[in-house]
Amino acid sequence: MMQPTSDDCPRANGMPMLGLGTWKNEDPDQCAESVRTALETGYRHIDTADLYGNEAAVGDGVRQADVDREDVFLATKLWTDDLGYEDAIASAEERLDTLGVDYLDLLYIHWPAKSYDPEETFRAFEELHDRGLIENVGISNFEPEGMETAIEHCDVPILANQVECHPFLPQEDVRATAADLDIEVVAYSPLARGAVFESEALTDIADAHDASAAQVSLAWLLDKGVTPIPKATSREHIEDNWRALALELSDEEIDRIDAIEAVDRKIDPDFGPWN
Secondary structure, three states, X not given: OOOOOHHHOOEEOXXXXXXXXXXXXXOHHHHHHHHXXXXXXXXXXXXXXXXXXXXXHHHXXXXXXXXXXXHOEEEXXXXXXXXXXXXXXXXXXXXXXXXXXXXXXXEEEOOOOOOXXXXXXXXXHHXXXXXXXXXXXXXXXXXXXXXXXXXXXXXXXXXXXXXXXXXXXXXXXXXXXXXXXXXXXXXXXXXXHHHHHHOHHHHHHHHHHOOXXXXXXXXXXXXXXXXXXXXXXXXXXXXXXXXXXHOOOOHHHHHHHHOOOOOOOOOOOOOOOOO
């Protein structure tokens, strides 16, 4: 399988449809190196969050890579304590300082919980957008009803809803509502925290293509129009995930994955809107 280039990565409303996730990538040197490696492999979408505690290292990796900043789609998130109007403005400015950048390509509301108030939170995001500090507004872990409420309160188009999504949590309702509202879906934990490697359906398909189960899961998401952001730290895994762009699944293989009945949500806090 040939190694794709950055030009081979499709885009959805300007957002590269395969990114590098950095959750739990906590060692600063390793985090910076994985970001640099990903960008020099061809990735152009890097995802982090205030909660992850690694924004400084992510920023270092972006600067160390032989890729221009304007070619990198950089996303981060505000935690639930910082979603009031003034706190959201202050936290966003802190995110920029910590990352060492002048603007963010995408800023998410990490969860619709605690200090989240649609009117006040989106008023802050609109101001950040008007000031040129963020290019796009995002939401994360929003259910269909919450997505509709967000659209009603935000005068700036909402680019994406980032949710857990993989063959064991396909998020049909979220994806359908997102399509109706013209919101992209970004998938975190797209490998189901390793569960894809234990699936007979995914491993059988992988063997047929001389590919990995990770590539199969990512190719399935891409086929659904979903943007996966798998976490990887080693060059081997970063490059393996990237090769999902070159994997074409047949209709029969897509149907077999669609038929998986097991439901396995990996991230399930008490404050999740589905609880």
